[in-house]
Amino acid sequence: MKKIIIHWSAGSYQPNSHDRDCYHFLVDKDGNIHNGKFKPEDNLKCIRGKYAMHTGGGNTGAIGVAMCAMAGFKDKNHVGKYPITPKQFEACMKLCANLSKKYNIVISADNIMTHYEFGQKHPQTTSFGKIDIVYLPPYPWVCQKDIGSFIRSKIKWYKQKGE
Numbered sequence: 728m729k730k731i732i733i734h735w736s737a738g739s740y741q742p743n744s745h746d747r748d749c750y751h752f753l754v755d756k757d758g759n760i761h762n763g764k765f766k767p768e769d770n771l772k773c774i775r776g777k778y779a780m781h782t783g784g785g786n787t788g789a790i791g792v793a794m795c796a797m798a799g800f801k802d803k804n805h806v807g808k809y810p811i812t813p814k815q816f817e818a819c820m821k822l823c824a825n826l827s828k829k830y831n832i833v834i835s836a837d838n839i840m841t842h843y844e845f846g847q848k849h850p851q852t853t854s855f856g857k858i859d860i861v862y863l864p865p866y867p868w869v870c871q872k873d874i875g876s877f878i879r880s881k882i883k884w885y886k887q888k889g890e
Contacts, residue, residue: 728788728789728790729788729832730788730790730832730837730839731789731823731826731827731832731838731839731840732790732791732840732841732845733792733793733794733823733878734792734841734842734859735794735796735797735860736750736753736797737859738795739798739808740756740795740796740812740815741755741795742763746793747763747764748764748765748779749779749780749781750763750781750791751763751767751770751781751790751791752792753792753793753794753795754792754815754818754822755795756809757812757815758814758817759818760822761795765777765779767826770789770790770791771788772787779791782842783852783854785849785852785854790826790830792822792826794811794815794816794819795809796809796810796812797809800858803867806864810865811863811864813865816865816866817881820881820882821885823839823885824882824886824888827886834879834883835879836876840875841859842854842857843858843859843860843874845857860878862874863877
């Protein structure tokens with residue numbers, strides 16, 4: 728595995744069958760980790776119907792991790808009924824740190840990113856224009872352009888902490 732791409736599901740706080748088809752790991756509002764239908768290794772060679780299709784144009788070699796949240800999100804003033812919770816966010820960062828360690832994925836902007844960042848870097852893909860993750864309800868002071876760096880610094884911290 729070469730990358731981790733972090734998402735919000737744009738749904739409620741619990742994973743549904745569609746979420747399980749799309750992501751390798753899902754984090755609910757309480758920070759519990761749920762496995763998706765596919766293992767990360769299924770994305771080494773993407774064969775229709777046999778891998779997690781989480782990032783248009785960026786699935787090969789990529790682990791898809793999603794926080795189950797953000798249904799109804801419009802903007803920072805209208806986040807919907809399911810904003811990302813602090814416990815959920817921290818559990819997601821810890822999971823990504825563990826995945827980084829397990830798969831020897833370097834924590835950098837090229838290897839660990841949000842779906843939004845991937846789309847911005849690859850405007851020719853269907854991921855261009857995706858908004859996950861452009862706002863962090865638990866940390867509203869982190870501006871959109873800094874979210875990726877903030878996430879990677881959290882993941883580094885958990886990796887160094889060694890939990």
